[in-house]
Amino acid sequence: MSTTRKTESHGVPWETKYGYVQAVQHRDTIYISGQVAHDGSDLVAPAPTDADGRVTDTGNTAAQMRQCYANAARLLARFGASLEDVVDEVLYVVDIEAADAAAGPVRKEAYGRPDPQVASTMIGIPRLAFRELLVEIKLVARV
Template identity: 70%
Template sequence: METQSFGVPWEEAYGYVQAVKHGDTIYLSGQLSHSGADFVAPAPVADGRVTDFSAMEAQMRQTYVNAAELLSRFGASLDDVVEEVLYVLDIPAAFAAAGPVRKEAYGRPDPQVASTLVGTPGLALPEQLIEIKFIARV
């Protein structure tokens, strides 16, 4: 079994790794929109609630960049992803962004991946709009 992490503070705080390769399968923990320990395109928050979902596309794009980075550490790519689950705070905003962003990330007009979009009332970080979990086979 091999593991990978980004070395961000929340890995130690929560106690997990970003990716695990077991046999020919790579499991990615839910990926966020960050570069190092800095959040990318944070959503505005007031009174503990997101007030604007317009950063969904930017957050989604960075999340796929992070997933691709982790997969590359195992010699894999988004082409090897067989399943993804997108957890989002706002389904309409995510659905509007998902088509163009996913097609760009997977490099084709018809991404060959099983995909589930799930609305949730909250995510780990207050300014977070999306988290994506991936499973890849190599």
């Protein structure tokens, strides 16, 4: 591995199971893997699901978004960076309407300004890695 590359992880079981790290810094760019709502061991604000595993309520979208940004901020801090250094983000969501309603306030709160200076894309998808997840956020930061 090059000396210009550094990696970080949260230590959650799925990193080893799937085989990846949460963040890679290569030169002046930090690539953050899709962050989901967990506290290091358990999912945070999991969505309720029915007997078939389908989400029945997307009311926890904002809470999950907040946790995704908190997890990303924690990773960035390990590189001496912050959400202020983010230049691009992609939000993968299972309900576009719920995510659109939550994203404005949550993103402004996370970035600490009324006009986050970050390119942003939101993509609706049928489901995420865990059925109880409503959102996953991938980021790129420059330092």
